[in-house]
Amino acid sequence: MKFREYIKEYELFIFFELLGLIIIDIYLFLINTFFQLIIIIDIIYLLSPLLFMIYNFHKKKEYYSTIYRTMDNLEKKYFISEFMAQESFISLENEIMKDILNTMFLSMYEDIKNSKEKQLDYQEFLEIWIHEVKNPLLTLKLIVANNKTKVNKSILEELEKIENLLEQILYYSRYENLENDYVIKETLIEDFVKNAIKKHSRQIIENNIKIQLSNLDNIVKTDSKWMEFVCSQIISNSIKYVKDNPEVKIFAFEDNNSVALVFEDNGIGIKSKDLSRLFSKNFTGYNGRLEKGSTGFGLYIINRIVHKLGHEITVDSQEGSYTKIEVKFSKAVHKW
Amino acid sequence: MIDIYKVFIVEDNLKALKELEILLKRYGFEIICAKDFSDIPLQIQNVKPHLILLDINLPQYDGFFICQNIRAVSKVPIIIVTARDSDVDTIMGIRLGADDYIKKPYSPEILVVKVQAVLRRVYEMASADESxxxxxxxxxxxxxxxxxxxxxxxxxxxxxxxxxxxxxxxxxxxxxxxxxxxxxxxxxxxxxxxxxxxxxxxxxxxxxxxxxxxxxxxxxxxxxxxx
Incomplete structure (x- = not known):
């Protein structure tokens, strides 16, 4: 609150004060009062409103800056009405404002609660649905396994694509609720990496992709379920965009305050102009357009998950030779 | 050594069950399917299988409950089949006495390998000189x-x-x-x-x-x- 703004706020009051002063002065002049006396009366007349204005300015300034300060320190700013002090000098305004804010908060809270409930409902339904849909998917896989034909491989590939897409949507729906659905604890990198690789076992074995694991015995603070999904999506990309003699190297290294987990493949790589937008929503890039099944969704969602877990993800690639994705865990602990 | 292993399958999806039966028979297992899910422990005592494939999502009781009941009467190895991917499920399954678990939709090859590995661990390694x-x-x-x-x-x-x-x-x-x-x-x-x-x-x-x-x-x- 600036003094000038404050004065502007009291324009009318000042105007009437001055008007009153002029009327009194004219009256005093007309009844032949001494000039000195008029000055003294003017000063007395102006003193109390002037003192009031200054006092009022300081008090209000203090009042509002306290509110702003409290609000800055509040994580959930909408709770501000609960923290507004009992202010005696403008208690009326304070109470009215608190009341308005409270009412507003409650009505907004009601709305948010409703939409949260709806969202949870929807998520619950989606989870059940996805778990249900896994049953026919399994039956299909078994049927394919029991009836060897020429098209088996291509059917299996399509089924696995469905599986991967289902996993994406499952984790995407959970993502909104990630705060309530993760446990950060000390986890051996090897554990979630291996589980992620196993999800793609058939594809890797059938396509003769070499998997090289080394130095995965670091412990990081993360959630293993979410990281397993992240790794699974990275591996899924690595084994999708392969060239001759496909190979995926997965390793970790440690420096002073972080552990980096690296996935490096010798696949077709990414065009340099696509690199910067790789993690954007719906971005498919050149490779994605070649491969018709790409949604541009996988990298977008893992990028968001990784950030929410407090890690970093970077990508480096040379078109035609390699792609390297690095996940950095900041709070390194110790070696196993 | 046991010539033919008997595998008891608890699964409510009939189509998947049929295919599972065909698959495992091809690998030389004898298959017995649960007909009713209310008295699994009793059926197991009659059939005396070497291994149980137990689906967690069942109509009457859930698989965990059945797993617990089986453990009360038998030490037969159990592989739990689950569609959910939460760790809680697998941890709970193992705690209730399951020997291994597999997540749907698994690859048939992996199921077979798991079944063989559990059977080998339980019946062959134990009978032979282990080392x-x-x-x-x-x-x-x-x-x-x-x-x-x-x-x-x-x-x-x-x-x-x-x-x-x-x-x-x-x-x-x-x-x-x-x-x-x-x-x-x-x-x-x-x-x-x-x-x-x-x-x-x-x-x-x-x-x-x-x-x-x-x-x-x-x-x-x-x-x-x-x-």
Whole structure:
């Protein structure tokens, strides 16, 4: 609150004060009062409103800056009405404002609660649905396994694509609720990496992709379920965009305050102009357009998950030779 | 040794059940399916299976409850099949006495490998001398990864040990390349085709250096036989 703004706020009051002063002065002049006396009366007349204005300015300034300060320190700013002090000098305004804010908060809270409930409902339904849909998917896989034909491989590939897409949507729906659905604890990198690789076992074995694991015995603070999904999506990309003699190297290294987990493949790589937008929503890039099944969704969602877990993800690639994705865990602990 | 293993399947999806039956029968298992989910422990006491494949999502009781009830009457190995992917499920399953778990929609090859691995662990490793295997004068020590013939000894690597274990376990009959690869994958060794070939070649060289008459024969396009 600036003094000038404050004065502007009291324009009318000042105007009437001055008007009153002029009327009194004219009256005093007309009844032949001494000039000195008029000055003294003017000063007395102006003193109390002037003192009031200054006092009022300081008090209000203090009042509002306290509110702003409290609000800055509040994580959930909408709770501000609960923290507004009992202010005696403008208690009326304070109470009215608190009341308005409270009412507003409650009505907004009601709305948010409703939409949260709806969202949870929807998520619950989606989870059940996805778990249900896994049953026919399994039956299909078994049927394919029991009836060897020429098209088996291509059917299996399509089924696995469905599986991967289902996993994406499952984790995407959970993502909104990630705060309530993760446990950060000390986890051996090897554990979630291996589980992620196993999800793609058939594809890797059938396509003769070499998997090289080394130095995965670091412990990081993360959630293993979410990281397993992240790794699974990275591996899924690595084994999708392969060239001759496909190979995926997965390793970790440690420096002073972080552990980096690296996935490096010798696949077709990414065009340099696509690199910067790789993690954007719906971005498919050149490779994605070649491969018709790409949604541009996988990298977008893992990028968001990784950030929410407090890690970093970077990508480096040379078109035609390699792609390297690095996940950095900041709070390194110790070696196993 | 047991000739034919009996596998008891608890699964409410009839179509999947039928396919599962066909699949496992092809691998030489005898299959018995649960008809009613209310008295599984009783059925198990009658059938006396060697292994149970238990679906967690069942109409009347959930699989965990059934798992607990089975454990009350029998020590038969149980593999839990779950569609949910939360760790809570698997941890709970293992705590209630399941031996292994598999997540839907699994690859059929992996299911077979898991079933075989659990059966081997429970029935074959326990009955045989756990730490060594013998074949035609070859003495395979699983404790210190060594292979002895008469007075000669060679050291084996981790992958070689696992491959040789599978070959020796089915000595005289074909072990397919897929079986070997999926088996090693099940043990967290993510080997590819070339690595398998390299390992087999190395094993052969080690056999030669021992001057034993045991050989690993290649069945082209299929797999290997230890003879």
């Amino acid at each position: 060594c295997m013998k074949y035609k004068g070859l003495f395979f020590d699983l404790k210190d990864y060594s292979l002895k013939y008469e007075d000669k000894t060679v050291e084996l690597t981790k992958n070689e040990v696992k491959i040789l274990f599978l070959l020796m376990n089915k000595a005289g009959s074909i072990v397919t390349r897929d079986e070997l690869i999926y088996e090693l994958w099940n043990n967290d060794e993510f080997i590819d085709d070339n690595t398998l070939t390299v390992n087999i070649t190395r094993l052969r060289k080690k056999f030669e250096s021992l001057d034993s008459c045991v050989i690993i024969e290649t069945k082209k396009g299929v797999g290997y036989i230890l003879k």
